[in-house]
Amino acid sequence: MDQFQADILAIAAHRDDVEQTCGGTLLKMADRGYRTAILDLTQGEMGTRGTADDRAREAAEAARLLKCGWRGALDIPDGRVENTYENRLKVARVIRQLRPRVLILPYWQARHPDHATASPLGYEAAFLAGLAKLDLGAPPHRPFKILYASLYADVRPTFVVDISEQFETRFTALMAYRSQYEDQQAGSGLFPRHEEIRERVAAMAGYYGLLAGVRYAEPFVQKEVGLVDDLLSLPVQSI
Numbered sequence: 001m002d003q004f005q006a007d008i009l010a011i012a013a014h015r016d017d018v019e020q021t022c023g024g025t026l027l028k029m030a031d032r033g034y035r036t037a038i039l040d041l042t043q044g045e046m047g048t049r050g051t052a053d054d055r056a057r058e059a060a061e062a063a064r065l066l067k068c069g070w071r072g073a074l075d076i077p078d079g080r081v082e083n084t085y086e087n088r089l090k091v092a093r094v095i096r097q098l099r100p101r102v103l104i105l106p107y108w109q110a111r112h113p114d115h116a117t118a119s120p121l122g123y124e125a126a127f128l129a130g131l132a133k134l135d136l137g138a139p140p141h142r143p144f145k146i147l148y149a150s151l152y153a154d155v156r157p158t159f160v161v162d163i164s165e166q167f168e169t170r171f172t173a174l175m176a177y178r179s180q181y182e183d184q185q186a187g188s189g190l191f192p193r194h195e196e197i198r199e200r201v202a203a204m205a206g207y208y209g210l211l212a213g214v215r216y217a218e219p220f221v222q223k224e225v226g227l228v229d230d231l232l233s234l235p236v237q238s239i
């Protein structure tokens with residue numbers, strides 16, 4: 001691994017989870033000059049379509065589109081993401097190496113057990129990463145802020161990020177996973193599945209956008225309360 005350091009690190013269970021839940025936000029932050037990174041916990045070897053190698057190439061292309069400076073994948077078994085000490089150490093090593101100020105994790109309740117488990121696994125790894133006496137070969141580091149990307153969960157977000165300008169690129173990044181999203185049975189050259197996915201992705205982003213009065217947005221939950229200095233600069237109209 002190189003010496004890249006990140007302002008923001010997004011961790012998710014599977015390649016393409018980040019594209020679906022917070023890819024627009026990562027792109028927006030990269031456009032603002034922040035260094036972004038993605039850590040996928042698994043390599044996708046259990047996927048019905050394509051191989052882990054296909055997914056690695058697709059993930060690299062998606063990261064390029066999102067202007068992400070670093071992307072890595074651990075060797076945790078796909079479909080068996082478990083919050084073990086061994087896995088926490090693997091994640092903690094990456095956190096120490098990248099030294100992010102902001103850590104984005106999946107929301108802790110999810111239909112897919114890998115998504116749900118990735119959340120406490122990431123949180124506890126962030127804690128371990130800060131322990132001075134734990135020797136992991138890199139200096140201790142703990143992220144300042146942990147945010148939970150909640151798009152997969154039916155939960156009211158603490159805040160949303162306006163991704164109206166980033167929506168198209170984020171969708172293109174998702175479609176970089178050709179082995180997953182192209183309709184491989186269709187012989188017509190058209191991709192009905194592609195259209196269906198676009199409709200669904202736009203509906204979700206549009207819903208969260210509507211909550212804040214913008215076109216497209218991505219939802220996040222934070223456990224801490226918000227802190228405000230200036231009441232007159234608060235966004236989102238009430239009435």
Ligand SMILES: [Zn+2]
Pocket residue numbers: 013014017112115
């Ligand atoms: Zn997933």
